[in-house]
Amino acid sequence: MQKKIIDLTHTINGKMTVYPNTLKPSFEPSNTIERDGFAELKLTMATHTGTHIDAPCHLIKGEKALSDFPLDKFIGKAIVIDCERKDEISLELLKSRENDINEVEFVLFRSGWSRKWEEKDYFGKYPVLTAEAAQWLSEFKLKAVGFDYVSVDAMDASKLPNHRILLSKDILIIENLTCLNKLPETEFDFYAIPLKIENADGSPVRAFAELIR
Amino acid sequence: MQKKIIDLTHTINGKMTVYPNTLKPSFEPSNTIERDGFAELKLTMATHTGTHIDAPCHLIKGEKALSDFPLDKFIGKAIVIDCERKDEISLELLKSRENDINEVEFVLFRSGWSRKWEEKDYFGKYPVLTAEAAQWLSEFKLKAVGFDYVSVDAMDASKLPNHRILLSKDILIIENLTCLNKLPETEFDFYAIPLKIENADGSPVRAFAELIR
Numbered sequence: 367m368q369k370k371i372i373d374l375t376h377t378i379n380g381k382m383t384v385y386p387n388t389l390k391p392s393f394e395p396s397n398t399i400e401r402d403g404f405a406e407l408k409l410t411m412a413t414h415t416g417t418h419i420d421a422p423c424h425l426i427k428g429e430k431a432l433s434d435f436p437l438d439k440f441i442g443k444a445i446v447i448d449c450e451r452k453d454e455i456s457l458e459l460l461k462s463r464e465n466d467i468n469e470v471e472f473v474l475f476r477s478g479w480s481r482k483w484e485e486k487d488y489f490g491k492y493p494v495l496t497a498e499a500a501q502w503l504s505e506f507k508l509k510a511v512g513f514d515y516v517s518v519d520a521m522d523a524s525k526l527p528n529h530r531i532l533l534s535k536d537i538l539i540i541e542n543l544t545c546l547n548k549l550p551e552t553e554f555d556f557y558a559i560p561l562k563i564e565n566a567d568g569s570p571v572r573a574f575a576e577l578i579r
Numbered sequence: 580m581q582k583k584i585i586d587l588t589h590t591i592n593g594k595m596t597v598y599p600n601t602l603k604p605s606f607e608p609s610n611t612i613e614r615d616g617f618a619e620l621k622l623t624m625a626t627h628t629g630t631h632i633d634a635p636c637h638l639i640k641g642e643k644a645l646s647d648f649p650l651d652k653f654i655g656k657a658i659v660i661d662c663e664r665k666d667e668i669s670l671e672l673l674k675s676r677e678n679d680i681n682e683v684e685f686v687l688f689r690s691g692w693s694r695k696w697e698e699k700d701y702f703g704k705y706p707v708l709t710a711e712a713a714q715w716l717s718e719f720k721l722k723a724v725g726f727d728y729v730s731v732d733a734m735d736a737s738k739l740p741n742h743r744i745l746l747s748k749d750i751l752i753i754e755n756l757t758c759l760n761k762l763p764e765t766e767f768d769f770y771a772i773p774l775k776i777e778n779a780d781g782s783p784v785r786a787f788a789e790l791i792r
Contacts, residue, residue, distance in 0.1 A: 381779075559785045
């Protein structure tokens with residue numbers, strides 16, 4: 367049984383795209399081969415740097431941190447739903463995939479927006495779940511939903527309503543995915559693996575699909 | 580097909596064990612719900628914090644960084660070899676498992692040392708690969724080797740010879756694993772998933788086994 371791994375993660379570096387008014391990651395030598403005999407970098411980044419996952423306490427005080435979930439929460443069956451060239455992700459679009467959504471633990475939305483990574487336009491008008499679509503989706507037994515753009519809410523949605531609808535049901539949110547065009551049309555094994563940070567409101571993840579070939 | 584996930588990773592927090600003379604991780608609010616409407620933590624840690632993986636350039640200038648390997652490098656079949664209550668990991672011990680080692684991509688060594696995590700004695704005399712055992716092991720087609728203690732070399736081995744023997748063959752080194760006592764005696768699927776940091780000499784990982792039940 368041969369596995370094919372598809373990496374769905376943006377590279378973390380000093381010039382990467384970050385959400386407006388949040389921390390840019392940086393890297394500096396902490397130990398060096400010359401001085402210490404081995405090299406280590408000091409990493410400075412945020413819990414929401416790059417491809418990452420949001421825990422409920424990212425928005426809602428007193429709700430769960432990432433470390434309140436077992437690792438199993440970040441692994442399961444997934445499908446991808448195409449929303450390229452759409453103005454929004456409508457209830458109608460979701461209902462057309464209801465049977466598939468019922469069978470999986472993760473739904474990923476492919477807008478093609480990851481092609482704009484490191485461009486200013488990345489923070490433009492990507493297709494967002496409508497309020498009724500977010501509400502309908504939140505009734506499923508999903509572990510998380512994922513997007514190839516920066517936020518489950520529109521850039522001008524200051525109260526972040528879709529975040530609240532999903533996180534209040536412990537449906538986690540994966541943002542800044544990439545390479546979703548490499549995924550099959552049918553169900554696949556999906557992983558969004560965070561660091562094991564105590565009480566974190568989120569974590570950078572290594573997201574990938576594992577296909578049997 | 581039901582999967583069982585066994586997490587083999589220490590929790591990252593401010594009081595965790597770190598290698599002598601290296602950076603302690605720290606966490607502080609970077610964005611807050613009160614001020615920004617959402618919470619993010621600023622993470623400061625090293626590329627070798629907690630359960631982590633070493634790339635060749637951790638010790639050898641000009642050799643490969645972690646980002647030079649595809650994600651596939653961190654996933655594969657593994658066995659665990661028991662070295663509890665042994666003074667060293669001898670060639671004889673390894674040879675007794677030669678057939679098994681030939682079948683896998685990862686060999687994990689279980690000394691029981693992870694029980695001393697957060698104790699001073701963690702940096703004591705754990706059982707280390709002898710030079711001939713490390714050399715013999717480096718001839719296999721392994722992706723990485725892993726340990727439930729802090730280093731593939733003894734604490735007083737200033738030149739880190741076992742690191743050099745393995746890393747020069749692109750066999751990566753996973754250190755500070757935990758819970759290896761929960762693993763089966765036979766082969767299993769193993770993951771040591773790093774962050775996707777450009778040109779890093781290592782990365783904290785989320786290490787886990789996936790068992791079919």
